[in-house]
Amino acid sequence: MNLDRIERLIGSDNLGLLRRKRVGVVGLGSGGGFVALSLAMSGVGRFVLVDSDVLDASNVARHVADRRDVGRPKAEAVADLIRQRNPEAEIDVRVGRIEDHRDALNGLDLLVCGVDGENPKYILNQECLERRLSAVYAGVYERGEGGDAVVIRPYNGPCYACWAGELREGLALSAKDSGEELDYGMIGEEGTLEAEPGLWLHVARVAAAQADLALNELLRGTAVYKQMPANTVIMANSALEILTGQITPPHSALWVDVARNPHCLVCGEALRNTLSTDAQPVLSLDDLMSETGLSLQESSEDTP
Amino acid sequence: MSNIPNIPPAQDDADDAPLMEERLERLGGEPAPAITPEEFARLQQAGQVHIDAQGRVRTARRTDAEAGVSLRKRRAWYG
Numbered sequence: 001m002n003l004d005r006i007e008r009l010i011g012s013d014n015l016g017l018l019r020r021k022r023v024g025v026v027g028l029g030s031g032g033g034f035v036a037l038s039l040a041m042s043g044v045g046r047f048v049l050v051d052s053d054v055l056d057a058s059n060v061a062r063h064v065a066d067r068r069d070v071g072r073p074k075a076e077a078v079a080d081l082i083r084q085r086n087p088e089a090e091i092d093v094r095v096g097r098i099e100d101h102r103d104a105l106n107g108l109d110l111l112v113c114g115v116d117g118e119n120p121k122y123i124l125n126q127e128c129l130e131r132r133l134s135a136v137y138a139g140v141y142e143r144g145e146g147g148d149a150v151v152i153r154p155y156n157g158p159c160y161a162c163w164a165g166e167l168r169e170g171l172a173l174s175a176k177d178s179g180e181e182l183d184y185g186m187i188g189e190e191g192t193l194e195a196e197p198g199l200w201l202h203v204a205r206v207a208a209a210q211a212d213l214a215l216n217e218l219l220r221g222t223a224v225y226k227q228m229p230a231n232t233v234i235m236a237n238s239a240l241e242i243l244t245g246q247i248t249p250p251h252s253a254l255w256v257d258v259a260r261n262p263h264c265l266v267c268g269e270a271l272r273n274t275l276s277t278d279a280q281p282v283l284s285l286d287d288l289m290s291e292t293g294l295s296l297q298e299s300s301e302d303t304p
Numbered sequence: 305m306s307n308i309p310n311i312p313p314a315q316d317d318a319d320d321a322p323l324m325e326e327r328l329e330r331l332g333g334e335p336a337p338a339i340t341p342e343e344f345a346r347l348q349q350a351g352q353v354h355i356d357a358q359g360r361v362r363t364a365r366r367t368d369a370e371a372g373v374s375l376r377k378r379r380a381w382y383g
Contacts, residue, residue: 031382116383139380147380169377196381203382229345234375243355244374256375257349 019045032114144198147206
């Protein structure tokens with residue numbers, strides 16, 4: 001791939017750096033596929049692509065792959081698209097769920113989270129914390145009205161659990177089992193929307209921001225690295241109430257800094273301090289309640 | 305040719321009144337801070353100002369529970 005124009009922008013040394021960087025993209029749907037291809041087109045040379053799905057005909061309106069790839073695993077389809085741009089790219093394709101390919105995260109320089117659903121994000125969060133691996137997460141809001149992207153650096157700011165506690169609405173149970181007709185906006189078992197309407201161009205805006213943040217993170221420590229205003233960008237595709245009571249105009253965005261929660265049950269100080277000791281970690285119930293502010297409620301079932 | 309100087313019409317303050325009323329209503333009765341967005345962001349990062357649950361600009365944190373920006377929580381997808 002001829003990258004002369006990118007070399008003129010960031011310099012040959014930095015382009016060489018990107019060629020050596022190894023980026024994991026977990027989830028190769030509308031967002032993750034766009035990010036993976038965009039990073040390849042920006043000079044990144046090594047990828048680990050993880051996804052369990054095959055491309056369905058209904059995905060084609062919102063995916064970088066097209067009808068020729070229907071029925072193929074999305075990870076393989078995106079890998080081929082990358083090779084079409086950069087035949088020299090090193091790509092490790094993993095068809096399956098991240099739970100079965102945790103080793104794919106070893107040796108990465110950065111993780112791009114493209115999964116749909118909150119549960120897999122929490123799994124990735126845990127894996128990233130253990131590896132001290134930075135990650136860029138993104139999500140698109142209902143009907144594609146907007147979306148957000150965030151850079152998570154382990155123990156340097158919020159983990160995904162801290163962050164989601166500030167921006168994600170609580171997970172609701174699936175309405176599938178209740179016999180109700182599936183409607184846009186329903187929440188599935190993994191916390192994703194069951195049948196989300198939204199245009200490719202609205203996903204692409206969010207994914208472009210995620211890719212740009214990822215590229216910038218890969219260039220951290222170089223002269224072309226740009227200090228971002230905060231760790232999270234929230235984009236309005238249409239008029240959107242980002243801050244309560246304030247409408248953000250279409251095609252604009254707000255930057256917000258979401259702070260680490262010191263009482264976070266995933267990355268909080270109590271858990272870290274306990275786990276960092278050489279001895280077998282012991283955390284009493286009283287300690288846990290004291291550190292997290294949680295309290296116990298008596299169960300009515302225990303009452304005779 | 306007229307000797308009357310070309311004076312722009314006087315600003316009719318009454319025309320702006322509904323707009324100002326609407327603005328104050330939207331801001332919960334408080335005028336917007338007369339600072340640039342950049343300066344506001346800097347103060348916000350420094351913890352010197354924040355926006356409360358009603359969308360009002362506050363200049364000091366009252367409690368930890370109210371600290372920071374009041375963001376709308378949302379569900380998100382990415383499939």
